[in-house]
Amino acid sequence: xxxxxxxxxxxxxxxxxxxxxxxxxxxxxxxxxxxxxxxxxxxxxxxxxxxxxxxxxxxxxxxxxxxxxxxxxxxxxxxxxxxxxxxxxxxxxxxxxxxxxxxxxxxxxxxxxxxxxxxxxxxxxxxxxxxxxxxxxxxxxxxxxxxxxxxxxxxxxxxxxxxxxxxxxx
Numbered sequence: 001x002x003x004x005x006x007x008x009x010x011x012x013x014x015x016x017x018x019x020x021x022x023x024x025x026x027x028x029x030x031x032x033x034x035x036x037x038x039x040x041x042x043x044x045x046x047x048x049x050x051x052x053x054x055x056x057x058x059x060x061x062x063x064x065x066x067x068x069x070x071x072x073x074x075x076x077x078x079x080x081x082x083x084x085x086x087x088x089x090x091x092x093x094x095x096x097x098x099x100x101x102x103x104x105x106x107x108x109x110x111x112x113x114x115x116x117x118x119x120x121x122x123x124x125x126x127x128x129x130x131x132x133x134x135x136x137x138x139x140x141x142x143x144x145x146x147x148x149x150x151x152x153x154x155x156x157x158x159x160x161x162x163x164x165x166x167x168x169x170x
Contacts, residue, residue, distance in 0.1 A: 003052060003074060012071075015057040016081070019069045025084030040085055045107045047086050049073065049149040079148050080104055086150075091143035096136040105141050110155050113138045118162060135159065 004012070013030060020028040020038060027039040034051045055072040060080075062068060068082045080087035087104040117134045120127055138159060145152055 004054065009051050009054055012054045012057045013051055015059075015069065016071065019067075019081055023081070023083045026081065026086070038081065038086060040107065042084055043108050043111070045086075045150055045152070047079065047149045048151070073148075077148050086148075088144050088148045090137075090140040091147060093136050093140050093143075096133070096140055098140070101137065101140065105144065107141075107145055107150060107152070107155075109141050110138065110145070110152070113141065114155075114158055114162070117159070121162070 020026045025041045029037045039046045053073045055074045058070040072078045085106045
């Protein structure tokens with residue numbers, strides 16, 4: 001995609017700011033360095049992207065009639081801003097059938113998958129295949145989130161700590 005003129009980028013930023021100002025779970029700030037930060041109140045995660053990377057902002061409605069906006073980037077990536085969360089596509093992985101995942105995921109999904117991994121690992125009938133699939137799902141969501149601008153260093157560590165502690169207790 002081509003870069004937009006500064007005045008067009010400013011219009012897109014205004015659309016984002018207006019939507020977020022009416023949302024119940026998001027907050028937005030624009031830095032002097034030209035970055036947009038969108039803060040999710042649900043899990044305290046922040047997505048950060050360059051204003052100049054904006055390609056388009058489209059108003060949408062889901063099946064229940066709730067409004068959201070689709071933010072397209074010049075990189076070809078996109079995010080969805082809902083009333084409370086930022087949605088994004090999970091990252092394809094060769095060992096994972098993406099048709100079994102939702103088309104759009106959110107950062108709270110990481111915690112859900114992590115908890116599912118913990119549950120399977122702590123069960124008496126530990127299923128290594130299920131653990132492997134859940135780890136792939138976790139990485140798919142994590143990489144997808146980082147690709148659109150979330151900083152998830154701590155979430156990267158969660159899984160390795162869990163696997164290390166599980167090996168130590170085995």
